[in-house]
Amino acid sequence: MAIEKATGITVRLADYSETSQIATFVTDVAGRLSAIAKGARRTNSATGGPLDLLTVNEIVFSTSRSGGLATLREARTMEQFPALGRCVPRYYAALYCAEVSAFYSEGSEGSSGHFDLLRDSLRALSNVQEESLTNILFYFESHVLAVSGLSPNLATCARCGRGVPTRGPARISLEDGGLLCDACSGGVEIRRGSLAALRRIFESTPQNVQRLKLGRDLHRDVSGFLAAAVAHGAGRVPRLLRYVRPDAGNIRQRWMGAPVNR
Numbered sequence: 001m002a003i004e005k006a007t008g009i010t011v012r013l014a015d016y017s018e019t020s021q022i023a024t025f026v027t028d029v030a031g032r033l034s035a036i037a038k039g040a041r042r043t044n045s046a047t048g049g050p051l052d053l054l055t056v057n058e059i060v061f062s063t064s065r066s067g068g069l070a071t072l073r074e075a076r077t078m079e080q081f082p083a084l085g086r087c088v089p090r091y092y093a094a095l096y097c098a099e100v101s102a103f104y105s106e107g108s109e110g111s112s113g114h115f116d117l118l119r120d121s122l123r124a125l126s127n128v129q130e131e132s133l134t135n136i137l138f139y140f141e142s143h144v145l146a147v148s149g150l151s152p153n154l155a156t157c158a159r160c161g162r163g164v165p166t167r168g169p170a171r172i173s174l175e176d177g178g179l180l181c182d183a184c185s186g187g188v189e190i191r192r193g194s195l196a197a198l199r200r201i202f203e204s205t206p207q208n209v210q211r212l213k214l215g216r217d218l219h220r221d222v223s224g225f226l227a228a229a230v231a232h233g234a235g236r237v238p239r240l241l242r243y244v245r246p247d248a249g250n251i252r253q254r255w256m257g258a259p260v261n262r
C-alpha cells in the first residue's frame, strides 16, 4: 500500500453507502483517480464532510498493489466555483467539461495538462459574461484535444501530407484527423473563415478567446466541428453535449454521419 498526495478536481461523485462516497478526480500528478471516501458523509470525517462536485482539493490517498479503487484519507478544498451553481448554462458547461476531462485524462499520470486545462476552464466559466460561455467551451474542446495529442492537422493534408488549397472552401475529415488536399477525397466542406477561426481557437487562451466574434455560419461550423472532434476522439458522444449544444443532432448528422436520434 502506498500513500500519495495530489491536487484533484472532483468530476464525478456517487454515494456509496449511508456514510461513504466514491469520488473521481482529475488530478495534477495521478491522472484520473477514483477513490472511496469512507465516512465522508459524516461531518467529522477526514474530508471534513461530503465532497462537492467541481471543486479543487488537496488529497491524500492510498492505493493497493492489486489496483482498483484507491482509498481517500484526507481532502481539503482549495478552490470552489460558486458562480457555476447560480447559473444553469454555466453549470451545464462546467459539467460537460468535467465529463470530457474525466474521459480524456484516463492514463495521463505524470502530466498536469488535463488538470490545468479543467481548472482554467472552470475559472473562466465562472467569470466570463454569459454570452462568452460558448467561446470558453471552444477553448476547452480545442485544448483537450491538443493536450491529448489529438489536434487536427489544419496546415497540410492529414492523409497524404501534401499542401492544401488556400482558396475556396476547405475539406476536413475527422477520420483522417484534419484537412484534405484536392487529390484526397472525402471529408466535410468547411468555410475558409471557419478554418481561420479554428486555427485561432487552437492557439487561444481563456482570456483572448472571449474576444472571438463569429457570424452565424462560422459559429455553426466551428461549434459543430469541435464538438464532433471531441466525441470522435472519445469514441462516444458526451452525455452532456445536448445541454451545451442545442443543435447536437445536426452536429452528429453533418460531422459524424450518425443518425440524429439514438
Ligand SMILES: [Zn+2]
Residues within 6 Å of the ligand: 157, 158, 159, 160, 161, 162, 180, 181, 182, 183, 184
Ligand atoms: Zn491529400
